[in-house]
Amino acid sequence: MKYGFDNEKYLKIQSEHIKERIARFGDKLYLEFGGKLFDDLHASRVLPGFKPDSKLQMLMQLGDCAEIIIVISAIDIEKNKVRADLGITYDMDVLRLRDEFEKRGFLVSSVVITHYNGQASADAYRARLNRLGITVYYHYTIDGYPNNVTLIDSDQGFGRNDYVQTTRPLVVVTAPGPGSGKMAVCLSQLYQEHKRGVKAGYAKFETFPVWSLPLKHPVNLAYEAATADLNDVNMIDPFHLEAYGKTAVNYNRDIEIFPVLNALFEGIYGENPYKSPTDMGVNMIGFCISDEEVCSNASRDEIVRRYYESLSRLANGVCDDSEVNKTALLMRQANVTTAWRKTTVAAYERKMETGVASAAIELPDGTIIAANTSPLLGPSAALILNAAKHLAGIDHSVKLIPQEMIEPIQRTKVTFLHGHNPRLHTDEVLVALSMLSKDDENCRRALETLPLFEGCQVHCTVMLSEVDRKVFKKLGVGLTCDPVKKN
Numbered sequence: 358m359k360y361g362f363d364n365e366k367y368l369k370i371q372s373e374h375i376k377e378r379i380a381r382f383g384d385k386l387y388l389e390f391g392g393k394l395f396d397d398l399h400a401s402r403v404l405p406g407f408k409p410d411s412k413l414q415m416l417m418q419l420g421d422c423a424e425i426i427i428v429i430s431a432i433d434i435e436k437n438k439v440r441a442d443l444g445i446t447y448d449m450d451v452l453r454l455r456d457e458f459e460k461r462g463f464l465v466s467s468v469v470i471t472h473y474n475g476q477a478s479a480d481a482y483r484a485r486l487n488r489l490g491i492t493v494y495y496h497y498t499i500d501g502y503p504n505n506v507t508l509i510d511s512d513q514g515f516g517r518n519d520y521v522q523t524t525r526p527l528v529v530v531t532a533p534g535p536g537s538g539k540m541a542v543c544l545s546q547l548y549q550e551h552k553r554g555v556k557a558g559y560a561k562f563e564t565f566p567v568w569s570l571p572l573k574h575p576v577n578l579a580y581e582a583a584t585a586d587l588n589d590v591n592m593i594d595p596f597h598l599e600a601y602g603k604t605a606v607n608y609n610r611d612i613e614i615f616p617v618l619n620a621l622f623e624g625i626y627g628e629n630p631y632k633s634p635t636d637m638g639v640n641m642i643g644f645c646i647s648d649e650e651v652c653s654n655a656s657r658d659e660i661v662r663r664y665y666e667s668l669s670r671l672a673n674g675v676c677d678d679s680e681v682n683k684t685a686l687l688m689r690q691a692n693v694t695t696a697w698r699k700t701t702v703a704a705y706e707r708k709m710e711t712g713v714a715s716a717a718i719e720l721p722d723g724t725i726i727a728a729n730t731s732p733l734l735g736p737s738a739a740l741i742l743n744a745a746k747h748l749a750g751i752d753h754s755v756k757l758i759p760q761e762m763i764e765p766i767q768r769t770k771v772t773f774l775h776g777h778n779p780r781l782h783t784d785e786v787l788v789a790l791s792m793l794s795k796d797d798e799n800c801r802r803a804l805e806t807l808p809l810f811e812g813c814q815v816h817c818t819v820m821l822s823e824v825d826r827k828v829f830k831k832l833g834v835g836l837t838c839d840p841v842k843k844n
Contacts, residue, residue: 358721358812361651362406371641372415375562378639379419379527381630382558385550387543388639390531391563395457398442400564402835403579403656404646405812412562416529417461423527424464427451428537430472431479440533441666444827448482450533455491467492467521471538474498494519496538496545503541503614510620515548536587540614544621551625558630559618561611561637566591568605568635569643575656577606578691582663585683586676597633605635657693658814658835664688664695665837669820672840698837700816703727708818714841716740716817718834720748721809730780733763736817737825738786744813745790748806751799758789758800783828810834 379386392400395410408414416423432438433447440450455465468486470479473495483493496518499509508514521542528546530539543559550557565580577591594607596615611634618637622629631637646652664684670676688694695701703717707727715729716736726747728739742757751757766789767779781789787804794801811833819841821829829836 358405359648359651360406361646361648361655362404363645363647364406364408364411367407367411367642367645368415370644371412371639372418374639374641375415375419375560378558378560379422383556385523385526385528385555385557387528387530387546387557387559389539389543389559389561389563390529391535391539391561392565393534394454394529394531396443397564399579399583399659400642402662403576403659404642404652405655406647407642412564413461417463419527420462422525423529424466424523424525425458425529425531426467426469426521426523426542427454427465428469428471428530428532428539428542429482430537431470431474431476432472433534433537434470434482435476435478438534442830444823444830447533447537451486452489454531454533464525466523467494469494469496469519469521469538469542471496471541472498492522494521496542503617506617506620509617510548510624515545516552518545518549520549520553521546535584535589540611544614544618547621547625559637560639561634562639563611564640564642566606566608567643568594568607568638568640570606572604572606573690575653575660575691578687579656579659579663580608582660582684582687585663585667585680585687586670588679588683594633594635597635600632600636605633607634611637657691657697660684660687660691661693661695661698661701662835662837665816665839668840669838672820672842698814698816699725700814701837704816704818714817714819716815718744718810719814720744721813733760733767733780734786735778735780735782735821735825736819737815737821737829738781738783740815740817741783741786741810741828742803744810745803745806748809749799749802751803755799757797757803758786758793762789762793782822783825787828807832 395413397409401407401409429447429451438447440447451468458465468491473479486493499514501508530542532539547557547559566577570577572591572593581589581591590609591606592609592612594605597605615634619629667681667684671681700717700719703725704715707715707729711729713730714736715727717725717727718740719725726744728736728743730736731739746753763781770776771779790800790804794804814835815829817838820838
């Protein structure tokens with residue numbers, strides 16, 4: 358894999374920049390972390406070389422003076438919103454995040470439920486967290502937010518929210534995903550702290566869009582594709598342009614909320630230290646891109662991947678046509694089609710040759726391997742075997758799993774477990790390989806190639822089962838599927 362991002366440089370200059378921002382304020386700094394503190398798989402895909410936990414590693418350098426607040430929207434609790442990259446609901450991810458932060462020595466002081474309007478599901482969730490010893494606060498829906506500044510900046514607006522108790526000078530506000538209300542929590546706390554005589558500041562760590570890259574740069578377009586369900590739109594920051602005469606990229610929600618922040622700071626300090634939404638940010642990621650072409654191509658891959666993901670979501674009834682249309686538009690803006698993914702072309706060609714569902718993978722050296730459905734194996738299981746044999750230098754004609762071993766597994770699936778698909782899934786193939794590897798050298802060598810799958814790209818001409826999708830995810834494979842449910 359080619360790398361286009363200098364992770365070591367990023368860790369160094371980003372932590373220094375945050376320290377500088379902390380020093381600008383007096384008693385406390387609320388630092389909103391957009392995106393994901395760790396497991397930032399989107400960033401690692403569009404910026405090859407970026408480590409998924411880079412932001413967390415950087416923050417650990419400030420751990421002694423920091424505490425973390427996790428934010429979740431009552432709307433997301435009620436909708437059972439799922440974090441797509443991990444396949445778990447946001448309410449479950451709050452507990453996972455808390456455990457992961459505490460394992461690394463961070464203080465997680467509380468959880469804030471935003472957009473609260475008396476939802477029974479939010480009340481039940483709060484009670485559950487309380488039983489686990491977790492402090493939970495409510496922040497309420499404010500009519501006219503974010504435009505009704507007079508109401509927001511009042512005791513009937515932010516003043517109505519629970520005051521979140523904090524003890525350390527740096528308060529990191531994070532969430533399972535976008536749209537959770539992190540910024541509103543920070544601004545509410547500024548209002549509440551001022552009432553209590555505490556001088557608090559605010560800064561924003563938002564990885565994307567990258568303010569120092571052009572508006573239609575593939576990296577920024579990939580961010581729009583990633584947030585198509587939120588209808589986020591990248592924009593030229595008009596406040597930054599007016600204040601400095603320089604172009605900077607931000608996105609609609611930050612630009613919309615800036616008048617609120619401006620009014621808050623003017624009310625608290627008499628003036629706003631920030632002239633624009635871009636000024637609020639501490640993101641230095643754009644200065645750590647070491648190979649722009651590599652990152653641009655990786656971002657184009659991501660846009661196409663998001664398009665296929667939207668098609669699958671539409672087929673499953675999770676989204677409407679507008680999300681698909683937006684990702685299709687972003688592909689046109691990035692000057693790519695689905696044929697940009699070599700695996701898509703290879704999988705279609707195999708399907709045309711065989712007349713059955715097929716899949717293809719692009720290996721680290723650029724080699725394309727294809728496979729198709731057979732009476733014994735599904736396309737993804739066959740693909741893993743074919744790719745493993747290639748990587749291990751095993752002749753394609755070698756049968757790693759004998760038919761006499763596959764048939765009893767199929768019989769159990771259909772006869773005893775009442776399944777309709779007798780073909781082996783990817784996890785069943787890997788278990789069979791593991792059993793055989795004790796006495797079969799080829800199977801052992803094939804298994805040892807699995808780490809090489811990380812970062813590879815796969816396309817399948819049918820929608821895969823959840824089991825197969827999870828296996829590819831665990832292997833670190835970028836998967837796309839056609840929105841076709843029948844194999």
